[in-house]
Amino acid sequence: MCGIVGYIGHRKAYPIVLNGLKRLEYRGYDSAGIAIYDGNELKFSKTKGKVADLESKIEADISTQGTIAIGHTRWATHGVPNDVNSHPHFSNSGDLVIIHNGIIENYEPLKQELKNRGYTFQSDTDTEVLVNLIEDVQKKEGVKLGKAVQIALNQTIGAYAIAVFDRRKPNEIVVARLGSPLAIGVGDKEFFIASDASPFLEFTKNAIYLEDGEMAVVRTHKEMKVRKIHDDSLVDPYVQELQMNLEQIEKGGYDHFMLKEIYEQPDAIRDTFRGRMLVDQGLIKMAGVDDHIDKFLNAKRIIVVACGTSWHAGLVAEYVFEELARIPVEVEYASEFRYRNPVIDKDDVLIAISQSGETADTMAAI
Structure with a gap:
């Protein structure tokens, strides 16, 4: 899991992006870059470590002037956490720059194909493969950045939230989303891009949340366009008014976001049960009209498939469901489950839990 932030408009971009990265550091904190x-020029600085390490480095490295910027805070998936593997990543020409949250699962064959065409790679990341694939499409097809992104993404398998910038056309940022969250804050002749709304709440309450399989060309000189990635069809975006405030999203007095989330768990669980479940005499009854509710209520066994810390979350689920619902639960490693031919009855329910880093195994297991 990683956090991405971007800004294009009339304000100084650096402090907006830097503060946004600080608010998204709960999504990753082993490296960061802007x-x-x-x-005139596209400048960058990135480093292993936390956003505070980047802040110390960047002001010594480069000028922070400019009204367009993108930034990234990373939890490493492909490639160890070091300066080279940190985002942003550039294409071979240096014209394109990208930030990416997610995993491109077929990056290895794409990388080999690009190498055969003369591309070289500095990092071990799937993200550098993606930005060079976009550049290759631009060159071969002779298309603009937005179209190149769409064509390239239709050649990829995996999950992503991305923001791409072309220094040769410095009045737009192209963003896209599949499986990873992406919000666009809509201001007065300015736009904010982020993994969640926290980086831009003090600037605008208007936001567009891209749906899976959508992309947008965000630009200050023309109307923003949202399209479906698979067929390039136009989408009418829904602009919603945010009800959150900064106090709700900040650390709330805790030293770390993880501590804040731990102490908020009782309220979160109570809200969940109040909104979607009723607990009555030790039984959980699902409330709603979803087609799968009866399937869940009649389950004879629950199988949880997950990896990493998601597997540990499955162990907690095992305790809760067996204690309250008296339904047997099995928790399986997705990385092993994917290679088996498991015995699953029609009255069994399988629940998959995933996080960035183990998504490929979990999807294969399903």
């Missing part, structure tokens, strides 16, 4: 366009 790229800034100052009107």
Whole structure:
């Protein structure tokens, strides 16, 4: 899991992106980086470590002037956490720069194909493969950045939330989403891009949440366009008014976001049960009209498939369901389950839990 932030507009971009990364550091904190366009040059700085380490480094490395910038805070999946593997990543020409949350599962064959065409790679990441694939499409097809992103993404398998910038066309940022969250804050002749709304709440309450399989060309000189990635069809975006405030999303007095989330769990669980479940005499009854509710209520066995810390979450689920619902639960490693021919009855319910890093195994297990 990683956090991405971007800004294009009339304000100084650097402090907006930097503060946004600080708010998204709960999504990843082993490396961070920022790229800034100052009107002439595309400058960047990135480093292993936390956003505070980037802040110390960036102001010594480069000028922070500019009204367009993208930034990233990373939890490493492909490639160890070091300066080279940190985002942003550039294409071979240096014209394109990208930030990415997610996993491109077929990056290895794509990388080999690009190598055969003369591309070289500095990092071990799947993200550097993606940005060079976009550049290759631009060159071969002679298309603009937005179209190149769409064509390239239709060649990929995996999950992503991305923001791509082309220094040759410095009035737009192209964003896309599949399986990873992406919000666009809509201001007055300015736009904010982020993994959640926290980086831009003090600037605008209007936000568009891209749906899976959607992309947008965010630009200050023209109307923003949202399209479906698979067929390039136009989408009418829904702009919603956010009800959150900064106090709700900040650490709330806790030293770490993880501590905050731990102490908020009782309220979160109570809200969940109040909204979707009723607990009565030790039985959980699902409330709603979903087609799968009867299947869940009649389950003879629950199988939880997961990896990593998601597997540990499955162990907690095992305790809760067996204690309250008196339904037997089995928790399986997805990385082993995917290679088996498991015995699953029609009255069994399988629940998959995933996080960035283990998504491929979990999807294969399903």
